[in-house]
Amino acid sequence: MAQPMRTVLLGLNSPGYRSLALGYLRAYAEADSALAGRCAFETLDLDTSVDPWWAAWRVLGLEPDVLGISVTCWNARAVYEVCRIVGSVRPECAIVLGGPEVGPAAEDVLAAHPEVSAVVRGEGEVTFAGLLAELARGGKAWRVDGLALRRGDEIVSTPDRALVADLDSLPSPYLTGLLQPLDGGAYLETYRGCPHRCAYCFEGKGYGKIRSFSDARVAAEIEAVATAPGVKSFSFIDPVFNLTDGRLRKFADWMAPHVARGLRLHTIEVDIERVDDEAAALLREAGVASVETGPQTIGAAALAACDRPFDAMKFAAGVRALRAHGISCECDLIVGLPGDSAYDFLAGLRFCFDLDPGKVQSSTLHVLPGTGLWERALELGLEFDREPPHEVIATPDVSFRDLRRAEVMASSLQSIYRARV
Amino acid sequence: MIEFVDISLGDGPQVQCGRCAGSPERAAFRSGAEVVEEAGAACKGWSRGTGPNIRLTGAEPFTHQELPRIVAGVMEAGCRRLAIDTDAVALRSAQNAHGALSAGVRHIRVTFLAGTEGVHDALAGMPGIFDSTREGVAAYRATADAAQLPVSITVAVPVCRHNLRDLPSAVGAAVEAGADRVEMSVTDGGIDLAAAVPWIVAACDTGVVNGVWVEVGGVPFCMLAGYDMHLADAVRGRDGSKPPVCTLCPLDGVCGGAPVGASADQLALLAPPPFAAKLAPQIARARAQEVC
Ligand code: SF4
Numbered sequence A: 001m002a003q004p005m006r007t008v009l010l011g012l013n014s015p016g017y018r019s020l021a022l023g024y025l026r027a028y029a030e031a032d033s034a035l036a037g038r039c040a041f042e043t044l045d046l047d048t049s050v051d052p053w054w055a056a057w058r059v060l061g062l063e064p065d066v067l068g069i070s071v072t073c074w075n076a077r078a079v080y081e082v083c084r085i086v087g088s089v090r091p092e093c094a095i096v097l098g099g100p101e102v103g104p105a106a107e108d109v110l111a112a113h114p115e116v117s118a119v120v121r122g123e124g125e126v127t128f129a130g131l132l133a134e135l136a137r138g139g140k141a142w143r144v145d146g147l148a149l150r151r152g153d154e155i156v157s158t159p160d161r162a163l164v165a166d167l168d169s170l171p172s173p174y175l176t177g178l179l180q181p182l183d184g185g186a187y188l189e190t191y192r193g194c195p196h197r198c199a200y201c202f203e204g205k206g207y208g209k210i211r212s213f214s215d216a217r218v219a220a221e222i223e224a225v226a227t228a229p230g231v232k233s234f235s236f237i238d239p240v241f242n243l244t245d246g247r248l249r250k251f252a253d254w255m256a257p258h259v260a261r262g263l264r265l266h267t268i269e270v271d272i273e274r275v276d277d278e279a280a281a282l283l284r285e286a287g288v289a290s291v292e293t294g295p296q297t298i299g300a301a302a303l304a305a306c307d308r309p310f311d312a313m314k315f316a317a318g319v320r321a322l323r324a325h326g327i328s329c330e331c332d333l334i335v336g337l338p339g340d341s342a343y344d345f346l347a348g349l350r351f352c353f354d355l356d357p358g359k360v361q362s363s364t365l366h367v368l369p370g371t372g373l374w375e376r377a378l379e380l381g382l383e384f385d386r387e388p389p390h391e392v393i394a395t396p397d398v399s400f401r402d403l404r405r406a407e408v409m410a411s412s413l414q415s416i417y418r419a420r421v
Numbered sequence B: 001m002i003e004f005v006d007i008s009l010g011d012g013p014q015v016q017c018g019r020c021a022g023s024p025e026r027a028a029f030r031s032g033a034e035v036v037e038e039a040g041a042a043c044k045g046w047s048r049g050t051g052p053n054i055r056l057t058g059a060e061p062f063t064h065q066e067l068p069r070i071v072a073g074v075m076e077a078g079c080r081r082l083a084i085d086t087d088a089v090a091l092r093s094a095q096n097a098h099g100a101l102s103a104g105v106r107h108i109r110v111t112f113l114a115g116t117e118g119v120h121d122a123l124a125g126m127p128g129i130f131d132s133t134r135e136g137v138a139a140y141r142a143t144a145d146a147a148q149l150p151v152s153i154t155v156a157v158p159v160c161r162h163n164l165r166d167l168p169s170a171v172g173a174a175v176e177a178g179a180d181r182v183e184m185s186v187t188d189g190g191i192d193l194a195a196a197v198p199w200i201v202a203a204c205d206t207g208v209v210n211g212v213w214v215e216v217g218g219v220p221f222c223m224l225a226g227y228d229m230h231l232a233d234a235v236r237g238r239d240g241s242k243p244p245v246c247t248l249c250p251l252d253g254v255c256g257g258a259p260v261g262a263s264a265d266q267l268a269l270l271a272p273p274p275f276a277a278k279l280a281p282q283i284a285r286a287r288a289q290e291v292c
């Protein structure tokens, strides 16, 4: 019998985390009957502190036939370095990339990185498994929808693949035991898509309308993660945790037994303008210790350019409600949004500090592939680094030097803010 | 943006340019009760955003016999950020550093007159003080890190005619000492501002490229074209010297002008800059944002 195709999934994650995306890919592929006995999987969950040469060393030690890597703007440079090394040492290995950094610019990625064989566009689970099945049987990968790949000397894109209609058809990496929950580093996904369409973000645009996992699936995953040995806290990656009050009520019920024995949820993303006293109480009941939220900017022009709603009164009321229930809030701001001057950013900082939310964090705009800002960069006059992580260099409203000054000034102010009793 | 109310502990010798200030005065402290009462009133009536935040200034706090009682009193009054102006010499002792941190002192501000011990000590008239201060700052930071307590270290760099050329190296020394922020302030009314500006901007750039913010005070916007952000927060509520033409300048409401005591010749150099009309509303917006 032929040897199964050795498939290595490489994650270059933030330290302390494991890749949920790779967990989904593997769980789906392992459950795919077309791959049964034909494919052997190994997941290498490394973090971005690992030198790409050593990551390549680990990969090559597994002698893969296929290497799949999930790419974000944060790990892309390291990923490309790994690809170059693996491609040089083991040219027969098919390197397949996927993720928000490469999917929206798939053909460009293939053109720029000759060692990469294919790029998955959009949701990866079904497409990746389909590609593996074709590769395992020596078939024609260009028959698989949702890919960009090489066909002879050409780079071609196959038709788009529809989003997965029933998310429960994707096996859970936690429930299948593929992903061991880490204390503080485990995170769950209960739906895909986002009700908002912020122009700097891929989530709302790329994944369209909201599709949810079933209540039964979510409850089972919570139970699995919350009762895993050593787990005292975990998180959800849902873009808006407080989509509806009814949903919050369910989470409070699901979490209740675990909260009673001290388990906490951290850095939950909320739409803070929807948080009133009742919602804050439910979040507390659900064990939420800290949330993360905008406003990203309070400048009218930038809000308009980014399609973001903002109501200062409601925002402030949300922070107050959370504080009243002992929930720490991280307010995030972005410097370099189109329409914002450096002083608009400072006004945003001041707004956040004055609310005294617990933590104020700022980051520089990343003009990410597939986002509205990426598409409108020329029209908006955004100068940004074409190489990942695509940081903004200058805008019509802020010079290169003032952007750097704003970053340094913000970090100094954050240190003053943090130093308190 | 994050404001502190300064409360004086009294008068006494400080790290300052001896050539400008003359010989150091003898310490004359206010009573602990008086200081605590003033701090308590400031905390009670706090309406300046996140806080209350108090900075104990004036004489060296570690020579005030009632310092522990004062710190305890200020914290009891509800202070969230307590800062002290200090030469940090006492903080070289791990016991003092630990004591200060556990009592609630999470901010210190030390003064560098220059970037080298030779110039700093000579200007301060205090041999050995530069190294001692740096050792104290390092011990404070190390003790805080060990206890996982967030602290903030500010280096004040007073600018006078005697240390102009040392400003970039003073900021460099602040960076090396682990400062989070530098407050550079022109206090010498007799300084030639035009000659000072190139050194001030070089000092600002030294800070920025090393990731440490340099806030500038005592320089008007019209003399610091392209570096306005360094003035953005500093001049809030500060009234320096201004010529009559300032009343025609859109930046008048947000600009602190030249240092107090600036000569007529200095003031004659000031004029509304071409960028004033665009900048003024932006700065006003950044400063006036209020909590809802
Ligand atoms: S930034 Fe957040 S709210 Fe906006 S589209 Fe992205 S995920 Fe949704």
Ligand code: SF4
Pocket: B220, B221, B222, B223, B242, B243, B245, B246, B249, B250, B251, B252, B253, B255, B256, B257, B258, B270, B271, B272, B273, B276
């Ligand atoms: S002219 Fe304008 S910028 Fe210059 S000192 Fe007067 S108010 Fe300030």
